[in-house]
Amino acid sequence: RTLGLITTDLALHAPSQIASAVKSRAGECGASVLISMVEHPERCQAALQELLAQRVEGLLVNVPLDDPQAEHIRQLAAPVPVLFFDVSPEAKVHRLAFDAEQGATLGAEHLLSLGHRRIALLSGPESSVSSRARLAGWQARLAQDEIVPCAIAHGDWSAASGYEKGHQLLAGSTLPDAILVANDQMALGVMRACAEKGVAVPGQISVVGFDDTADSAWFSPPLTTVRQAFRIAGERSVEWLLSGSTDALWQTQLPVTLVERHSSA
Ligand code: IPT
Known part of the structure; x- marks a missing residue:
């Protein structure tokens, strides 16, 4: 067969x-x-x-x-x-x-429960159905607590795009408290950008991924993420x-x- x-x-x-x-x-x-x-x-x-x-x-x-x-x-x-x-x-x-909505809700609620309010979103490509669903889920859950994301960026799922967009999100005068990232590979790039800028994870910024692919437990620090x-x-x-x-x-x-x-x- x-x-x-x-x-x-x-x-x-x-x-x-x-x-x-x-x-x-x-x-x-x-x-x-x-x-x-x-x-x-x-x-x-x-x-x-x-x-x-x-x-x-x-x-x-x-x-x-x-x-x-x-x-x-x-x-x-x-x-x-x-x-x-x-x-x-x-x-x-x-x-x-x-369940993309459930995943997005879990990630957002985790950050809210830690007391974070300045939350940036790093979404996947706009052409992807799942990426749009995760972004909408984050926004809906944050809106329930009357929070508007402090920034929104789009990557292409790759670690390289996470690195580039991560640097953008860290460039402003006030750092976000936390970044919700639409997948673990982009979260890897974000954490690299944080390391280069001397921004401590999770001391200064919390990072939450999505996927829980096999390597994510070995990132530095090990990644909090939504497991599919x-x-x-x-x-x-x-x-x-x-x-x-x-x-x-x-x-x-x-x-x-x-x-x-x-x-x-
Ligand atoms: C989705 C992954 O979450 C994301 O990291 C990326 O690899 C993407 O696939 C590629 O299309 S999972 C998919 C079943 C929605």
Whole structure:
């Protein structure tokens, strides 16, 4: 049995950990996985045709797609079932996703409970559904306490962008108390910028990430972050595709958890 995975850049930690989980669970089930990596969402269609030509019996798509793009891919693939990881809950497609709103709320509440009020946001790319959902979740939770973020920046998920935007966020006359960062790789870059400026984490600034990818416990200081259990996502998705009961619309939201380490105080 053969499954296909269309994924965004595997140089990023989260997609590579999802791909790894998909591969190992499929292996345990006696299935193989063909992986196609796309640099741009528009390349999804071509990747789909290539995988269908190789007779995959189910497809996983971990590329940020808007609703019409995802629905179009689903139609093109039919009757082969497609499961999406990075689409909005409104898309009429099979979807397995982490609860972005819950994750954003957990991160914001953690900082509020520590007494922080001057909070900066480092979001992901505006083109990504999940990135927009995390940003909206942070803003909504802060608004409940009548807090407007002291600054908002957008990175591209990479540590390099976190470093660059981190320097921007630290450049003002008053430092933020804390920075909510949309993923751990950007948080790594932010902490590097803090170190260069001589700003102590968590003494002067708390930093909270999102993902809990495997390396985040080894950052310096170890990163407080919102854990998305990528292994479980990989396992559940493969099990569903191989279950054969893929007709009814399947939409599953996986919970996330706050992992408190030493980058926040
Ligand atoms: C999302 C990660 O949280 C982020 O760090 C980045 O790697 C992004 O993927 C790449 O698309 S997780 C995704 C399943 C929403």
